Amino acid sequence: MEIEEAAYAFPWTRGIFEDCLRVGYDCQGIQLGSLLVGYAVLTQVAGECHLLNLCVDPQWQRRHLGSVLLEQSIRKAIESNCESMFLEVRPSNRAGISLYRKRGFQVLGERPDYYRAASGREKAFIMFIDLDQDHANRTRPVPRHDPL
Numbered sequence: 001m002e003i004e005e006a007a008y009a010f011p012w013t014r015g016i017f018e019d020c021l022r023v024g025y026d027c028q029g030i031q032l033g034s035l036l037v038g039y040a041v042l043t044q045v046a047g048e049c050h051l052l053n054l055c056v057d058p059q060w061q062r063r064h065l066g067s068v069l070l071e072q073s074i075r076k077a078i079e080s081n082c083e084s085m086f087l088e089v090r091p092s093n094r095a096g097i098s099l100y101r102k103r104g105f106q107v108l109g110e111r112p113d114y115y116r117a118a119s120g121r122e123k124a125f126i127m128f129i130d131l132d133q134d135h136a137n138r139t140r141p142v143p144r145h146d147p148l
């Protein structure tokens with residue numbers, strides 16, 4: 001909760017985390033020694049993985065921990081035979097959008113009035129990655145430029 005409240009203007013409540021754990025969503029943490037510095041929460045339904053939360057302690061951001069958590073989440077989704085992963089992100093969240101774009105996510109659409117905001121509501125971008133395609137691209141052999 002300390003990380004969540006430090007990282008987000010509109011954090012999840014303790015009750016939301018408890019519900020996620022109770023219903024068995026995939027909750028992963030990343031630790032430095034015994035210190036929890038970030039976490040991700042995912043759920044999987046019918047071959048689709050939904051990334052519900054991905055957060056790094058503000059004191060530990062920009063050290064590639066978010067990238068590690070995202071990669072670990074993608075790996076778990078692939079291991080569970082998910083074909084795609086999607087998530088919602090605020091259009092104002094430059095760090096989040098940049099992280100996801102860099103990993104190959106694309107904006108698929110929008111959900112109007114999805115988030116609470118300082119004045120009223122803010123829409124969400126829905127971002128998506130085709131995991132089958134991503135896996136194929138990453139495991140395809142690199143062509144050799146050998147003239148012989």
Ligand SMILES: CC(C)(COP(=O)(O)OP(=O)(O)OC[C@H]1O[C@@H](n2cnc3c(N)ncnc32)[C@H](O)[C@@H]1OP(=O)(O)O)[C@@H](O)C(=O)NCCC(=O)NCCS
Pocket residue numbers: 007008053054055056057060061062063064065066067068087088089090093094095096098099100102
């Ligand atoms: C988004 C978040 C998880 C990124 O975690 P992080 O550990 O700082 O990210 P990384 O160090 O792995 O950065 C990976 C890439 O993300 C982008 N990025 C991360 N922080 C950024 C920032 N402050 N501004 C712009 N781009 C940023 C960059 O493209 C970066 O690549 P680079 O280091 O080569 O420039 C983190 O900022 C966070 O927890 N934010 C609050 C919670 C949140 O918004 N989560 C996403 C909800 S959808």
